[in-house]
Amino acid sequence: MKVDLFLTCINDAMFPRTGQATVRLLERLGHTVNFNMRQTCCGQMHLNTGYRSDALHLVRKFVNDFRDAEVIVAPSGSCVAMIRELAPEAAHWEGDNELRREVQALAPRLYELSEFLVGKLRVTDVGAYYPHKVTYHPTCHAMRMLRVGDAPLKLLQQVRGMTLLELAGADECCGFGGTFSVKNPDVSAAMLADKTRHILETGAEACTAGDNSCLMHIGGGLHRLRSGARTIHLAGILASTEGEVFA
Amino acid sequence: MSGLHPAQPFPEAAREQVNQPQLRANLRKVTHTIREKRLRATQELPHWEELRQLGEATKDASLADLSNRLLTLEASVKARGGQVHWARDAAEAREIVTRIALAHQVQELIKVKSITSDEIELNKALDAHGVHAIETDLAELIVQLSNDTPSHILVPAIHRNRAEIQALFNAELPGEGHLSDDPAELAGAARRYLRHKFLTTKMAVSGGNFAIAKTGTVCVVESEGNGRMCLTLPEVLVSIMGIEKVLDRFEDISVFMELLPRSSTAERMNPYTSFWSGVTPGDGPQEFHLILLDNGRTDVLADDFGRQTLRCIRCSACLNVCPVYERAGGHAYGSVYPGPIGAILTPQLLGMHDQNANTLPGASSLCGACFDACPVRINIPQVLIYLRGEAAQHKGPTLEALAMHGMRLAMSEGWRFEGAVRLARFGQGPLVHNGKITALPGLLGGWTQSRDLNPFPPQSFREWWRQRGQGQTPEVDAAPPQAVQ
Numbered sequence: 001m002k003v004d005l006f007l008t009c010i011n012d013a014m015f016p017r018t019g020q021a022t023v024r025l026l027e028r029l030g031h032t033v034n035f036n037m038r039q040t041c042c043g044q045m046h047l048n049t050g051y052r053s054d055a056l057h058l059v060r061k062f063v064n065d066f067r068d069a070e071v072i073v074a075p076s077g078s079c080v081a082m083i084r085e086l087a088p089e090a091a092h093w094e095g096d097n098e099l100r101r102e103v104q105a106l107a108p109r110l111y112e113l114s115e116f117l118v119g120k121l122r123v124t125d126v127g128a129y130y131p132h133k134v135t136y137h138p139t140c141h142a143m144r145m146l147r148v149g150d151a152p153l154k155l156l157q158q159v160r161g162m163t164l165l166e167l168a169g170a171d172e173c174c175g176f177g178g179t180f181s182v183k184n185p186d187v188s189a190a191m192l193a194d195k196t197r198h199i200l201e202t203g204a205e206a207c208t209a210g211d212n213s214c215l216m217h218i219g220g221g222l223h224r225l226r227s228g229a230r231t232i233h234l235a236g237i238l239a240s241t242e243g244e245v246f247a
Numbered sequence: 248m249s250g251l252h253p254a255q256p257f258p259e260a261a262r263e264q265v266n267q268p269q270l271r272a273n274l275r276k277v278t279h280t281i282r283e284k285r286l287r288a289t290q291e292l293p294h295w296e297e298l299r300q301l302g303e304a305t306k307d308a309s310l311a312d313l314s315n316r317l318l319t320l321e322a323s324v325k326a327r328g329g330q331v332h333w334a335r336d337a338a339e340a341r342e343i344v345t346r347i348a349l350a351h352q353v354q355e356l357i358k359v360k361s362i363t364s365d366e367i368e369l370n371k372a373l374d375a376h377g378v379h380a381i382e383t384d385l386a387e388l389i390v391q392l393s394n395d396t397p398s399h400i401l402v403p404a405i406h407r408n409r410a411e412i413q414a415l416f417n418a419e420l421p422g423e424g425h426l427s428d429d430p431a432e433l434a435g436a437a438r439r440y441l442r443h444k445f446l447t448t449k450m451a452v453s454g455g456n457f458a459i460a461k462t463g464t465v466c467v468v469e470s471e472g473n474g475r476m477c478l479t480l481p482e483v484l485v486s487i488m489g490i491e492k493v494l495d496r497f498e499d500i501s502v503f504m505e506l507l508p509r510s511s512t513a514e515r516m517n518p519y520t521s522f523w524s525g526v527t528p529g530d531g532p533q534e535f536h537l538i539l540l541d542n543g544r545t546d547v548l549a550d551d552f553g554r555q556t557l558r559c560i561r562c563s564a565c566l567n568v569c570p571v572y573e574r575a576g577g578h579a580y581g582s583v584y585p586g587p588i589g590a591i592l593t594p595q596l597l598g599m600h601d602q603n604a605n606t607l608p609g610a611s612s613l614c615g616a617c618f619d620a621c622p623v624r625i626n627i628p629q630v631l632i633y634l635r636g637e638a639a640q641h642k643g644p645t646l647e648a649l650a651m652h653g654m655r656l657a658m659s660e661g662w663r664f665e666g667a668v669r670l671a672r673f674g675q676g677p678l679v680h681n682g683k684i685t686a687l688p689g690l691l692g693g694w695t696q697s698r699d700l701n702p703f704p705p706q707s708f709r710e711w712w713r714q715r716g717q718g719q720t721p722e723v724d725a726a727p728p729q730a731v732q
Contacts, residue, residue, distance in 0.1 A: 093636070
């Protein structure tokens, strides 16, 4: 299958290893990956902060960039949720019903990574090897907007060498929330304190999730605490093999 | 806090609350307990999702035909011997209640817990005219005796502990001797105090959970029985209700009798549900006034997307599942409507130009737990996002707006974005210490208050991809020197 990678702006600029891991994983499963160099951002940060017009410019760009794609895969639950769930509503708010129709037409071809692997490709064992103790945090948008359910867990359970530890209060938000984390830093930090405490109580070396924005938040907290625990994107674990370690 | 009006922006109010150990401990315990109980109470019904959809549709039908239903309600209540008053705003509603109280020359009146009466700041207005309003819900009584304000829709004294209540009752409830901190003993003292008031007070004020247009029936749903006392014993009853509470037919209420108790207290059925229609000669209050309050609601109704907020049945399920409410508590919202529903209702009732209230839609990480819990399917996360857009339009050209616009321009083309990332990578130099950014300036300082940040890595993905396409990096680099997500 020819897969168009929508990497997302934050992964492109700050977490290129997640992009490399996603490419590696999809190619190992026998697919051809295309990265359209025109792509940038889904507009989520703009929309969620209240800048609707800026956001819709970026949604329009996304639609133009990926119009001809057969299948689009993104290693980010919240960016996929932005395009599939929020963008059509936001276009409607601004009275741009043409954009709404176009983004709705594109939406069924856009998948979050775990959703694509488990739901579309029907694969749970991707041949990964990752000999570490890991706990999994389900991110809010993947869980409550995309309803990916236990797809990420099904993938993680098949990883050889890995000990998967259950996270208490897993379904509670880590407190990131995009610009919420800087505009309401005290409440955000209070939420993060509970999340990092639960992670450390598992005894895991690393916390994984399907979204680097949440992991940037959790990882930033774990590092500030000098906890020794760290974060790794789901794609990094799934791409890792005995010969090649992605994180 | 007074009525609807927050005294400061949410981030500042929340900052004062998050470090209060008693508040955090109480909120953690109560919200987690009720979350689990609510899930049990809703999951035992296989048709819960259908009930939510029916609740949504029933409320939407009322909102779509609100003016007709209100006129029908007015006619029905009058036909059954009640009087109906229309209040444009809080001041008009206060004036109507005060006029009725003064006409009957009462010095005291008893109250059923009513957030609508708190919204219009009724007690203070009555006090100014020498009329003392006595709250008869136990938690509301605690809040009132301590000159405090409620911090939860359903559990107004959630922020108080047993020892505080013991000290309060010993100081404020006369003739009880010394009370221990035993909850049954404290409740018993309140019960004796209130029983005397129920039997001697001539006038009562209530809110209303629902009203039926065709029959002129008003409904109050409660747990303690104090409501039943207030609604049946006094001679004069005044009920204040937001205009959005009207339903068409009596049958319409049945779905809410399933949705409300299970969402609210996690009970299959609530202990006391009172219905009354106008005046019944020789039974119950012989004078009944229904005040229909607008106070910003028609403005909410006029907004195509914000309108769904008016479906709310005040169950407080969204508060109990909200991670922000759990940490900040109700007072941080600065309004009688706290939590996620307050974050969308308060600013809409006041108008998005209110510079304190318009920070409330920002009081959410958009985790979506509130939408899943809402029994009438108000899409609170989407309304929050919508209102952030409305608020931004009332803030004019801020530094934030400039930064957002700049970023959008940088992202308008792939090559521009690549250039911007290169520039940022170059510019971040002075901020990076030992491979991490631990202090950021300006708007971003909130981040490094409690988190470190990885700097931009030396190569972006698209730079790597281009190299790979040119055959310079045929394979993915294995085992990087520095582990990055």
